Amino acid sequence: MTRRRIDPLWWFLGAGTAIFVLAAFIDPDGADDASVIRVDRPVLEAYLASGGGNGLSETLSSGPLKLDDMSAETREALVARYIEEEALFREAQSWGLDQDDPAIRRRLGQSMRFALRPDAVTDPGDAELRKYFEANKADYAESDLVTFEHVFFDAARGGAENAAQRASAFKPGNDWQAAGDRFAYQRTYVGVRAEQVSAQLGEGFAEQVFALEPTPAWQGPIQSDLGAHLVRVVRHDKSGEPEFADLRPVVLDDWLRERQSSDLEKRVDAIVSSYDSQIDPALTQ
Amino acid sequence: MRAKAWPWLAIGTTAIVSSAFGFLAPQGEAALTDSESAAVATTDGQAVNRPYSPPLRKPAENNLYFGDLHLHTSYSPDAFLNGTRSVTPDEAYRFAMGQGVGADNGVPAKLRRPLDFIAITDHAEYLGVFPRLLNEDEELTRWPLGLEWLGYLQRNERAKIGVAFADAIQSTDSALRTPDAVNRSVWGEVADNADRYNRPGQFTALVGYEWTSMINGDNLHRVVLFRGDGTEAKKVLPYTAQDSTDPEDLWNALEQYEKAGVRTLAIAHNGNVSNGRMFAPVTISGQPLNAAYARKRSRWEPVYEVTQVKGDGEAHPALSPDDEFADFETWDQGNITLSQPKTKDMLPYEYARSALKEGLRHERKLGANPFEFGMIGSTDQHTGLSTANEDNFFGKFPESEPSDHRWREKMSAVLQQSWELTASGLAAVWAPENTREAIFDALKRRETYGTTGSRIRLRFFGGYGFAKGDINRPDYARVGYRHGVPMGGDLGRATNDGAPSFMVHAVRDPDGPNLDRVQVVKGWLDAKGKTHEKVYDVALSDGRKVGPDGKAPPVGSTVDVAKATYDNSIGEPELAAWWRDPDFDAGQPAFYYVRVIEIPRPRWTTYDMAYFGIEMPAEVPRTVQDRAYSSPIWYHP
Numbered sequence: 001m002t003r004r005r006i007d008p009l010w011w012f013l014g015a016g017t018a019i020f021v022l023a024a025f026i027d028p029d030g031a032d033d034a035s036v037i038r039v040d041r042p043v044l045e046a047y048l049a050s051g052g053g054n055g056l057s058e059t060l061s062s063g064p065l066k067l068d069d070m071s072a073e074t075r076e077a078l079v080a081r082y083i084e085e086e087a088l089f090r091e092a093q094s095w096g097l098d099q100d101d102p103a104i105r106r107r108l109g110q111s112m113r114f115a116l117r118p119d120a121v122t123d124p125g126d127a128e129l130r131k132y133f134e135a136n137k138a139d140y141a142e143s144d145l146v147t148f149e150h151v152f153f154d155a156a157r158g159g160a161e162n163a164a165q166r167a168s169a170f171k172p173g174n175d176w177q178a179a180g181d182r183f184a185y186q187r188t189y190v191g192v193r194a195e196q197v198s199a200q201l202g203e204g205f206a207e208q209v210f211a212l213e214p215t216p217a218w219q220g221p222i223q224s225d226l227g228a229h230l231v232r233v234v235r236h237d238k239s240g241e242p243e244f245a246d247l248r249p250v251v252l253d254d255w256l257r258e259r260q261s262s263d264l265e266k267r268v269d270a271i272v273s274s275y276d277s278q279i280d281p282a283l284t285q
Numbered sequence: 286m287r288a289k290a291w292p293w294l295a296i297g298t299t300a301i302v303s304s305a306f307g308f309l310a311p312q313g314e315a316a317l318t319d320s321e322s323a324a325v326a327t328t329d330g331q332a333v334n335r336p337y338s339p340p341l342r343k344p345a346e347n348n349l350y351f352g353d354l355h356l357h358t359s360y361s362p363d364a365f366l367n368g369t370r371s372v373t374p375d376e377a378y379r380f381a382m383g384q385g386v387g388a389d390n391g392v393p394a395k396l397r398r399p400l401d402f403i404a405i406t407d408h409a410e411y412l413g414v415f416p417r418l419l420n421e422d423e424e425l426t427r428w429p430l431g432l433e434w435l436g437y438l439q440r441n442e443r444a445k446i447g448v449a450f451a452d453a454i455q456s457t458d459s460a461l462r463t464p465d466a467v468n469r470s471v472w473g474e475v476a477d478n479a480d481r482y483n484r485p486g487q488f489t490a491l492v493g494y495e496w497t498s499m500i501n502g503d504n505l506h507r508v509v510l511f512r513g514d515g516t517e518a519k520k521v522l523p524y525t526a527q528d529s530t531d532p533e534d535l536w537n538a539l540e541q542y543e544k545a546g547v548r549t550l551a552i553a554h555n556g557n558v559s560n561g562r563m564f565a566p567v568t569i570s571g572q573p574l575n576a577a578y579a580r581k582r583s584r585w586e587p588v589y590e591v592t593q594v595k596g597d598g599e600a601h602p603a604l605s606p607d608d609e610f611a612d613f614e615t616w617d618q619g620n621i622t623l624s625q626p627k628t629k630d631m632l633p634y635e636y637a638r639s640a641l642k643e644g645l646r647h648e649r650k651l652g653a654n655p656f657e658f659g660m661i662g663s664t665d666q667h668t669g670l671s672t673a674n675e676d677n678f679f680g681k682f683p684e685s686e687p688s689d690h691r692w693r694e695k696m697s698a699v700l701q702q703s704w705e706l707t708a709s710g711l712a713a714v715w716a717p718e719n720t721r722e723a724i725f726d727a728l729k730r731r732e733t734y735g736t737t738g739s740r741i742r743l744r745f746f747g748g749y750g751f752a753k754g755d756i757n758r759p760d761y762a763r764v765g766y767r768h769g770v771p772m773g774g775d776l777g778r779a780t781n782d783g784a785p786s787f788m789v790h791a792v793r794d795p796d797g798p799n800l801d802r803v804q805v806v807k808g809w810l811d812a813k814g815k816t817h818e819k820v821y822d823v824a825l826s827d828g829r830k831v832g833p834d835g836k837a838p839p840v841g842s843t844v845d846v847a848k849a850t851y852d853n854s855i856g857e858p859e860l861a862a863w864w865r866d867p868d869f870d871a872g873q874p875a876f877y878y879v880r881v882i883e884i885p886r887p888r889w890t891t892y893d894m895a896y897f898g899i900e901m902p903a904e905v906p907r908t909v910q911d912r913a914y915s916s917p918i919w920y921h922p
Binding site for chain 2: 049114152177178180181183184185187188199200249
């Protein structure tokens with residue numbers, strides 16, 4: 001009654017053999033035979049497009065090098081070049097040269113990081129953002145801005161003391177623009193930050209100008225490395241406390257950025273920690 | 286019972302098939318997650334916690350602002366395909382504003398001083414398409430070309446996509462155009478983005494794009510800038526090289542913009558890779574230039590980008606053999622794709638000085654000057670990082686971002702070697718305030734100049750009422766505006782046929798090298814219709830004098846090539862001069878512009894040699910003398 005049952009292994013081996021026989025008919029060369037280098041039109045065109053034909057033509061052609069426009073000789077040279085490149089590439093792989101090449105290792109690491117980049121995260125809502133904002137409040141403080149004019153008395157003409165004396169002799173009713181000496185940079189600074197002032201007039205000068213109250217009167221003289229300056233502060237915009245409501249879009253932007261980069265690092269860390277690193281204790285002593 | 290075997294067979298077959306696929310499937314970047322086109326960044330409102338106050342308006346003395354009016358990010362297809370992926374427009378704005386940003390090669394980058402203004406000018410053709418393709422934007426993947434490109438991208442077949450893209454960029458085939466809905470949506474994003482970063486008075490973000498025409502590989506590119514805000518810019522769409530490759534059609538399109546209430550201007554660049562087309566005496570269709578062409582061109586193109594990363598375009602040594610400073614970062618191998626070599630007859634139609642002279646010639650014939658342009662510099666970098674300094678240069682594409690081998694990497698894999706790239710340039714603008722409108726208007730009146738990277742400060746006035754001592758007055762600029770014209774202006778004939786005089790004041794970059802000299806470059810047209818040029822040294826450092834041969838002795842050099850250092854023990858921090866043309870002829874039309882030359886400093890490649898401890902071939906120059914070029918002042922008899 002009982003038909004002899006064929007072991008499934010035989011079914012499997014049989015089917016496998018059938019597939020290989022079939023494959024041999026369809027593709028006699030064997031698609032995955034590493035010792036065969038196939039050169040056909042698509043392969044050569046791709047090679048050309050990737051710059052494989054560089055320097056093959058003797059004159060600069062008017063367009064990209066095309067297979068059909070090539071002389072038989074050039075095409076032969078191109079084919080030979082492709083075969084050599086492909087053969088060396090495969091041989092290098094089989095020798096395992098791709099395993100220890102630092103450039104390839106790093107390039108793969110970069111590709112991995114790129115592949116790991118997290119999707120965009122969405123708005124976490126006010127509560128979370130406000131917390132982030134409070135924690136990083138210092139980053140959102142705007143700089144104070146000052147707007148001022150100055151009359152310059154050049155220390156290069158008779159020394160610093162003389163410059164200060166000439167500055168003190170200035171009559172406020174006079175035409176300020178025609179007073180003093182030529183100045184290399186701005187004579188009117190409009191809505192500038194302290195670092196912009198100090199880049200041209202020195203830190204000490206910037207500090208003093210920011211300490212002055214806006215008045216229509218000329219104040220000073222203030223000394224800079226260049227000479228003496230009478231200063232009229234037109235306005236001083238104090239930055240004040242940063243307000244969450246005004247800055248929400250900026251905070252969201254920063255939160256998202258930070259979140260994305262920390263998510264990426266987490267994914268990288270997860271991969272790193274899935275490996276068991278055994279460190280020679282001599283190294284950590 | 287037989288059925289029991291099927292699972293085995295199925296598993297076996299699957300194993301074989303999948304292992305075969307494992308071998309056959311190209312290894313690409315597997316997971317293409319992408320945050321770069323996630324348009325979540327926003328920085329508006331950054332300044333709103335204090336009252337905004339309109340700056341002082343002092344017509345007597347403008348303010349000076351430095352910026353970049355030509356920069357590409359991952360939204361430009363060529364930038365993206367060459368590896369600019371993480372530096373999106375958002376990153377580029379942040380970088381320009383002085384924040385630290387990671388370059389695409391992983392190196393952290395930061396500017397020493399923030400820029401005052403920027404225009405991100407990604408290519409109009411396939412603007413923003415590639416980042417969206419990677420995100421598998423639905424609209425784009427329904428578009429056959431998009432789907433094809435996405436395949437290349439996912440299989441990492443960069444070369445294929447490069448070829449397909451080059452074919453498509455100037456094609457008039459409508460199937461190759463970005464779908465309208467995508468185009469509108471990307472342009473909207475670009476325009477809104479500029480609004481988000483624009484902070485009147487502090488940092489200006491101009492809306493812009495680049496029209497990418499290169500007929501047979503001859504560069505005719507133009508940057509298009511908008512005066513208004515994003516809402517205004519969104520009333521129109523970018524004009525592309527697929528619409529037309531003829532600049533006259535671009536100007537007509539800008540005229541249509543204006544009818545819609547949208548004010549724009551165009552800025553051409555890289556005549557040096559146009560193979561004689563940029564300032565040719567004929568139109569694209571081969572007609573000689575006429576008055577209408579001349580008026581249109583001068584109206585829409587008030588300034589020219591004379592210096593940038595692909596070489597300097599002020600002068601060529603073959604055109605100006607008597608000018609010892611004419612051979613500066615010269616690129617004269619061929620056109621932009623290097624598909625045609627350069628020939629000598631092309632040169633007069635490629636360089637700014639020669640074009641200004643050509644302009645005088647045309648003007649006599651046509652009654653209008655087609656080449657009446659001012660000067661700016663900009664970077665044209667495709668890394669999203671606007672870097673023009675020798676000692677902080679991040680290259681043109683990611684392959685020329687800092688590394689010990691970047692100098693020999695070829696641009697875009699097939700073009701010039703990267704050591705030939707120029708760390709340049711900056712646009713300098715004299716304007717009453719740092720706003721879109723004020724900067725745009727300064728460009729229109731050409732009160733601008735270009736530098737090759739340094740923040741050299743330069744004022745230039747021309748007129749008939751300047752006394753010799755005026756340049757030493759504290760209010761010489763007020764005198765200049767009152768009794769003359771600033772750079773970019775025009776002078777008519779004086780009633781007594783007298784010569785105009787000029788005031789020049791140049792100050793070195795506070796962080797940069799001293800100045801070697803200040804020169805006035807004059808070009809003129811004689812009665813026979815022949816053009817001439819002459820370079821005058823009007824201020825020399827270290828007490829040097831022009832010799833009987835008309836040449837001044839060289840300033841010398843403090844550069845230590847091995848250490849990549851220089852010092853300011855030679856040259857002057859400030860040079861000023863009053864100058865009157867000694868060879869003036871009241872009957873000859875002329876132009877005058879200023880060139881300021883710094884003392885030698887290490888070239889960016891020399892900084893690389895010292896930093897990476899590498900050696901480069903002798904053909905790579907070790908030092909440079911960076912410089913500034915003012916807009917001309919024209920004399921019309």
